Amino acid sequence: MLVTVPKYRLFFGGEILVRLAWLAIFFAVGGAATAQAQEPAVGTPAASTQLAPLQASPKLNLHTKIQDNDIASFMVADKMETDQDGKVILIGSAQVRRIDSVVKGDYIDYQKDTGQVRVRGNGLIMRDGSIIRGPAMDYNMDHESGEVDFPDFWLGAGGGSGTASKGEMFSRSEMRLNDVTYAGCPCPDPAWYIEAPKVDFHIDDNEGVAHNGVLYFKGVPLLASPYLSFPLRKERKSGFLLPTYGGSSNSGLEFTLPYYFNLAPNYDLTLTPRYMAKRGVQLGSEFRYLGADYSGQVSGTYLNNDKQAQQNRWMYWWQHQQTFGGGFYANVDVSKVSDDNYFRDFSVIGLNQATTNYLPRMATLGWSGAKYWTASVQAYTYQTLQDTSEGAGYLAPPYDKLPELYVRGARYDWGGFDVASTNYATRFVSPVYKGNVPQYQPYNGIHILPDGTRYSSYNTISYPIVRAGWYVTPKIGMHLSQYNTEWYGLPQYAGFPRTQSRAVPIMSVDSGMTFERKASFFGNDAIQTLEPRLYYLKVPYRDQSQIPVFDTGLATFNFSQAFDENIFSGGWDRIADANQLTLGLTTRWLDESTGFERLSLSAAQRIYFANQYVTLPGGAPRLDKKSDYLVGVNAALTDTLTTRFDAQFNPENNKRNRMTAGLRWQPKRLATLAATYRYERDPQQMSNPAIVYNPNYVNLTKEQVSVTAQWPLTKKLFTLGRIDYSLQEKRSTQSIVGLEYKGDCCWTARVVYQRYAVSLKDTNTAVFFQLVLGGLGSLGTDPIGLLGRSITGYQNITSPVPDKTTFERYE
Missing domain, CATH: 2.60.450.10 (Lipopolysaccharide (LPS) transport protein A like domain)
Known part of the structure; x- marks a missing residue:
């Protein structure tokens, strides 16, 4: 029925x-309302007049044992x-x-x-x-x-x-x-x-x-x-990834078919077979792992009997970060390749990797468990990759540090004083030179450079006086160092002491002011600032000609270095004597309403009150009374047009030593034009102009012009490109030309051609194809990383799509 x-x-x-739940809610709310309606009794303390908070009834607890x-x-x-x-x-x-x-x-x-x-x-x-x-x-x-x-x-x-x-x-x-x-x-x-x-x-x-x-x-x-196999969501899963393909002049046609192993939520593995028509089949792998107090990745490649080089080619790279508690931590970064030309032959991501010269191998054990102290012990070794092409010259390998102990203590605003102590103990081991090197003896089981241990301690105390609109910071320091050197009887170091010490006091006063006034910038309300800065440095002369140079070089002279304590960078194997005053002046125009910087002009110069006699080996003393001029201009002429200019001029001979100029125009999204000019005189010429007459001198001056662009041809078709031309070498060092097409929905296509220098005389040509299918992946080699690094202001033509949620269709 x-x-x-x-x-x-x-x-x-x-x-x-359900009925019991509604009754419980009714009585709970009703009881609370009754409590709120009661007046406090006469004589009750003020604290008791506050209403008691609502409490959930135990009858409303979730019943977790109910069957579906x-x-x-x-x-x-x-x-x-x-x-x-x-x-x-x-x-x-x-x-x-x-x-x-x-x-x-x-x-x-x-x-x-x-x-x-x-x-x-x-x-x-x-x-x-x-x-x-x-x-x-x-x-x-x-x-x-x-x-x-x-x-x-x-x-x-x-x-x-x-x-x-x-x-x-x-x-x-x-x-x-x-x-x-x-x-x-x-x-x-x-x-x-x-x-x-x-x-x-x-x-x-x-x-x-x-x-x-x-x-x-x-x-x-x-x-x-x-x-x-294909993914259903944007989550990891095991299976074949979409294949990639392309080609280069070094390796011929290429095809890869990666397989991804989602082994666990906190570690995975990717195997990447790569077929290269000119070289053979290379197997690559990457293993990533993540724990509560550690993370890292291991990657590598192996190619058995490269058909071009007639040898086995390989690479490995391991990165690891670990925390132990109590402020202790460890880092490892180790990499190595089979030969000097590995990156030049197998690079598919462009100029940055193909010109890799040094592969550092580093292991660090550190501690930062105290309020004012940190410490670490590190080991550094390097693999130096030489350019084997004719006439390229020899790249001197750096010293290995086996090991280096670092301890630093610092306390700021300690009764108004800032106190710091930086200490190192480093064992330097000279590198091994291969073959006949013109500036060094051939390595036949004998040492050609000294080894040694350097102990250094730099202790400073300063008293910053900071007020509205101005500041003055006097600072004094003492640099102490000791060298224990193994000269190995090398004739050029005859008579050099095995053990020597050095104590150099350093005194400086840094000061600056900031003035503001209302102004106008092309008819718009603005605020103009005037920011003078004076920096005085006094360092007495110490004879350092018999101290070895392990890791020190001449620093690049720029606005930051002009106000530094030493003209040498890296370690402290040379501390320049100084009695000098650096003058700097900056003025800015800022939008009054937004604070956006429309224009800044900067200039700086050092005035020398004494000659400088401390030099690197082969360098000449400085006898000038004034340093080079530093000038800088940064301007946002409109909201879409920006320009910058930085230069270093020698006032004695009116020659430029460094210059950078750039212009960028971005009228709208996905439309950018940029041009840059760079010039840098060989640092050896700046420290010793007479070196150009040395018959073995190699001029390392760099002069380059770069032009980059991303521009829409139609609403869906875009072009992009970059050209780097070396005026010094009279050749193009990199060329990139590409087209991008934005489909109606869920797809994008790209083709990119690249030609780049991999050595002094050799170039590599590569072509990238990519078809991006939204929701699935991409076919072909992904050039987005290359384009982002190479094209100034590059923007992906595919707008990011926000992730959907499970509740997108909730009713």
């Missing part, structure tokens, strides 16, 4: 729980009928909601005891943000399994969607579809899709598997596979 129920909302199971079958079902329909067996028939705009699943349709019959739902007409199943539609479906809400005819489906937050002839749901996370068309792009008319007679979705594993699937782009098949 059927009973017709005129009401259209019913609860099954859990009615008593005992959770209430909620149904909606225009008409409902039930029979004696408990089957409910819902007709017209029917819905059944239970736990987090929703079933809809024109007609539903629901057996509560078994959880079985039969839907006919406009069926819909929603769970975890995923939606499946079909004209007819049978579904079990208890087991979350069933079948659906001719389904249309949307898979959760990933946005993947498609159609099929039949769907089978085995559980919440397992589903199989037949005769499937699938696309991971949310567009109405996706540019790419996958067709397969059978697709298995493993939702918890974030994997879809198309059996005998074909990947189509614009209706054209690109890739076919009997087992095509």
Whole structure:
């Protein structure tokens, strides 16, 4: 016997729980309201007049032991009928909601005891943000399994969607579809899709598997596979990554097919076979790991018997960071390659890697567990990669540090004083020179440079006086050092002492002021500043000609170094004597409303009150009374046009020693033009102009012009490029030309041509192709990193798409 129920909302199971919950809420709120209405008693302390906070009733606790079958079902329909067996028939705009699943349709019959739902007409199943539609479906809400005819489906937050002839749901996370068309792009008319007679979705594993699937782009098949795996969400999963391909003049046509192992949430592995037509098959790998107190990665490559070089080629790189507690930590950065030309032959990311000259290997154990003290012990070694082309010259390897102990203590604003102590103890081991090196003896088991140990301690005390608009900072310091040197009887060091000490006091006074006034900049209200700065430095002369030079060089003279304590950089093997005053002046124009800097002009120069006699080996004493002029200009002439200019001029001979000039115009997004000019005279010429007459002298002056661009040709087609031309070498050192196409939805295409110098005489030519399919990945070599480094102001033509959430389709 059927009973017709005129009401259209019913609860099954859990009615008593719901009623008890509402009663508990009523009494809890009513009790709180009564408490708020009571007046405080006369004589009650003021603190007791504050109302007691609300407290949750224990009757409202969540019942975690309730079985899924005992959770209430909620149904909606225009008409409902039930029979004696408990089957409910819902007709017209029917819905059944239970736990987090929703079933809809024109007609539903629901057996509560078994959880079985039969839907006919406009069926819909929603769970975890995923939606499946079909004209007819049978579904079990208890087991979350069933079948659906001719389904249309949307898979959760990933946005993947498609159609099929039949769907089978085995559980919440397992589903199989037949005769499937699938696309991971949310567009109405996706540019790419996958067709397969059978697709298995493993939702918890974030994997879809198309059996005998074909990947189509614009209706054209690109890739076919009997087992095509693809991600369902933006999460990691094991499987083959999309292949990459390209080519270069060094290696010929290239093809890679990476395989990714998602081993655990905190570590993974990628294996990358790389076929190079001219060289053979190279195997690359990368292992990443992450723990609570450590992280790192290990990567490497191996090519057995390179067909071009006729030798095995390899590379490895290990980075590790570790914390031990108590302020202790450790870092490791170790890398090595098989030969000098490894990066020149195998680089596919452009000029930066191909011109790698030094590979440092470093291990550090440090401590920073005290308030004012830090310490570390480090070991440094280097692999120096020589340019083996004819006429390239020899690159001197740096000293190894085996090891270096560092201790620093500092306390600031200690009764107004800043106190610091920096201490090093370093063992320097001379590098090994290979072959016949003109400026060194051949290495035949004998030492050609000294080894030694350097102990240094620099202790300073300063008293900063800072007031509104001005400051003065007097500072005094004492640099103490001792050298224990093994000269190995080398004739050029005859008579040099094995042990020697040095004590150099350093005194300076730094001062500056800032003035402001209202002004106008091209008719706009502005604030102009005037910022003079004076820096006086006094360092007495100490004869250092017999001290070895382990890691010290001449610093680049710029606005920062002009106000430094030493003209030598690196270690403290040379401390320049000084009696000098540095004058600096900067003026800025700032927008009055925003503070944006429209224009800044800077100038600086040193005035020398005495000659400087401390030099590096082979250098000449400085006898000038004034240093080079430093000038700098930075201007934002409009909101889209900026320019900068920096230069170093010699006032004695009116020659430039360094110069940089740049102009950048960016009228809108994805439209940028930039040009830069750089000049740097060989530092050896600046310290000793007569060196140009040395017959063995190699001029290292650099002069280069760079032009970069990214510009729209149409609304969808963009061009980009870069040209670096060395005026000193009279050749192009890098050229990049490319085209980018932005598709209607979910796809982008790029082709990039690059030619770059890998040595003094050799160049490499490479071509990159890339097709980016939104929601799937990219085919071809990804040049985005190269473009971002090389093209000034480069912007990706694909706007970032915000991630969707599980609740995107929540009802």
